[in-house]
Amino acid sequence: MRDFSYLRAASTEEASQAAREAGAMLLAGGTTLLDLAKCGVAEPDTVIDITHLSGLGGIAVDANGAMIGALAKMGEVADDPLIKAAFPAVAESLSLAASQQLRNMATIGGNLLQRTRCTYFRDPAVFPACNKRNPGSGCSAMGGVTRNHAVLGTSEACIASNPGDLALALVAFDAVIETGSRKVAADDFFLLPGHTPEKETVLQPGEIITGISIPASAAAKNSTYLKVRDRQSYEFAAASAAVGLEFEMDGKTVRDIRVALGGVATKPWRARAVEKALIGKVLDLVAIEKATKLAMEGAVSHGDNHYKIDLAPRVIARAIMKVATSNVAPSNVGGLA
Amino acid sequence: MTRTIHLSLDINGERRELDVEPRVTLLDALRDHLALTGTKKGCDQGQCGACTCHVDDKRVLSCLTLAAQVEGRQVTTIEGLADENGVLHAVQSAFIEHDAFQCGYCTPGQIMSAVACIREGHAGSDAEIREYMSGNLCRCGAYNNIVVAVREAAKAVSAPARMVEVA
Numbered sequence: 001m002r003d004f005s006y007l008r009a010a011s012t013e014e015a016s017q018a019a020r021e022a023g024a025m026l027l028a029g030g031t032t033l034l035d036l037a038k039c040g041v042a043e044p045d046t047v048i049d050i051t052h053l054s055g056l057g058g059i060a061v062d063a064n065g066a067m068i069g070a071l072a073k074m075g076e077v078a079d080d081p082l083i084k085a086a087f088p089a090v091a092e093s094l095s096l097a098a099s100q101q102l103r104n105m106a107t108i109g110g111n112l113l114q115r116t117r118c119t120y121f122r123d124p125a126v127f128p129a130c131n132k133r134n135p136g137s138g139c140s141a142m143g144g145v146t147r148n149h150a151v152l153g154t155s156e157a158c159i160a161s162n163p164g165d166l167a168l169a170l171v172a173f174d175a176v177i178e179t180g181s182r183k184v185a186a187d188d189f190f191l192l193p194g195h196t197p198e199k200e201t202v203l204q205p206g207e208i209i210t211g212i213s214i215p216a217s218a219a220a221k222n223s224t225y226l227k228v229r230d231r232q233s234y235e236f237a238a239a240s241a242a243v244g245l246e247f248e249m250d251g252k253t254v255r256d257i258r259v260a261l262g263g264v265a266t267k268p269w270r271a272r273a274v275e276k277a278l279i280g281k282v283l284d285l286v287a288i289e290k291a292t293k294l295a296m297e298g299a300v301s302h303g304d305n306h307y308k309i310d311l312a313p314r315v316i317a318r319a320i321m322k323v324a325t326s327n328v329a330p331s332n333v334g335g336l337a
Numbered sequence: 338m339t340r341t342i343h344l345s346l347d348i349n350g351e352r353r354e355l356d357v358e359p360r361v362t363l364l365d366a367l368r369d370h371l372a373l374t375g376t377k378k379g380c381d382q383g384q385c386g387a388c389t390c391h392v393d394d395k396r397v398l399s400c401l402t403l404a405a406q407v408e409g410r411q412v413t414t415i416e417g418l419a420d421e422n423g424v425l426h427a428v429q430s431a432f433i434e435h436d437a438f439q440c441g442y443c444t445p446g447q448i449m450s451a452v453a454c455i456r457e458g459h460a461g462s463d464a465e466i467r468e469y470m471s472g473n474l475c476r477c478g479a480y481n482n483i484v485v486a487v488r489e490a491a492k493a494v495s496a497p498a499r500m501v502e503v504a
Contacts, residue, residue, distance in 0.1 A: 001360050002360070003340070003358050003359065003360045004359055004360055005340060005359060006342060006359035006403070006405050008405070027403070027406070030401055030402060030403065030406065031383060031398075031401050034362070034383075034400075034401045034402075034403070035383055035401060037360075038381065038382060039382075047359065047403075049405065049406060052409075075395075098472070099386065099471055099472020100396060100450070100453070100454070100457070100459070100472055101386060101389055101396050101397055101398045101450065101472045102398065102401075102472065104395040104396060104397050105398065105401065105402065232471075233467070233468050233471035234471040234472055
């Protein structure tokens with residue numbers, strides 16, 4: 001790890017000002033920044049520690065929704081009883097991510113800014129070509145081992161998948177990312193790689209995430225996060241889904257459904273085609289199977305990751321079945337025992 | 338251009354002063370500057386859990402924490418777990434009792450993680466212990482006995498204090 005100078009910011013304004021300088025990087029939980037500095041991917045000249053700042057933490061939940069401070073820790077939010085009750089998918093996405101040690105360190109704001117786990121991105125010594133690290137240098141993943149790479153939202157420049165879990169739940173339930181100066185819908189916060197894979201979010205230099213608000217909804221209350229991976233715990237998703245469901249009074253017709261996908265796309269992926277196909281429909285296995293396949297429209301595989309195109313719709317289907325039967329008598333849902 | 342910063346850290350209840358480069362992690366500060374080598378360096382990338390310590394009673398990875406970040410916080414390492422008379426913590430005793438290791442390299446991290454796991458209330462069943470201890474890898478594969486040790490230590494910790502002293 002290259003040496004850097006260390007600044008403990010006294011205020012958000014001071015941190016923001018200092019972060020505008022070239023070579024400056026913000027340090028919150030540090031779990032991504034220090035990891036990438038050790039890999040030689042991040043080479044900050046100045047590290048600006050914001051962990052001691054007051055006013056950026058805390059979790060507040062009321063009838064309208066939740067407000068989560070950017071410096072709240074992943075573990076705090078995962079264990080918060082009010083978040084668990086009103087937004088189960090949010091709590092589950094966090095408790096199924098990383099390990100308890102990392103969840104005690106990593107912040108909610110930092111979690112949204114975690115970088116891809118693409119092996120080629122993380123190994124500059126062996127693979128100098130990476131458009132995300134070094135724009136215009138090429139992509140080492142193309143033609144390489146692509147088991148963990150994206151099938152949705154890819155471009156000729158980059159096929160790295162977004163590794164987030166929480167971000168899916170935020171995108172599914174219309175959360176808003178707040179910075180000192182503006183509020184951005186979670187779905188608009190993340191960018192597709194296109195020709196500029198080095199730019200992953202809409203954040204401007206010096207702009208600091210201050211918090212996240214999530215509006216309450218019946219679908220968010222009846223929600224789940226399902227994560228399928230190569231080992232049972234402490235692993236990134238092969239495919240994952242955040243799903244929320246609200247039935248009409250009849251208990252079987254879909255009034256509102258939210259579906260977002262992870263492990264398969266270059267950004268947290270809202271599967272609106274699946275939602276649209278199911279709203280107003282009576283939920284049964286045939287309808288679910290047909291609708292979930294729509295999530296993979298436009299998917300492009302690169303050999304090793306082809307399995308994701310089959311896997312992801314099944315993960316969504318399982319998550320839908322779980323929320324469909326969680327608060328309704330199974331006999332009300334045709335074919336969903 | 339070596340720039341050092343002066344840090345005053347609270348390690349196992351003692352005030353320790355040191356001058357280090359800003360990039361020095363808590364793990365390297367403990368091992369190389371403070372001669373506290375009980376905390377182990379495994380992967381040094383946040384993937385194995387061997388370097389687990391407590392900061393303000395929460396378990397964290399010292400390899401991904403800058404020493405500068407813990408100024409003003411209380412750090413506890415494996416050396417700070419036994420009481421002032423050298424009586425082992427219930428989790429340490431349970432690891433010996435149930436043979437919860439082979440080579441021992443991951444053991445300090447396993448024990449620090451287990452102490453926190455029990456304190457968090459995440460040791461309610463074997464399945465829960467396996468999930469909440471998943472950040473600590475053991476290359477010898479001593480997992481079965483580690484789960485037994487954590488389960489038994491959780492019972493000992495929740496028993497009245499007098500019972501723990503006898504054990």
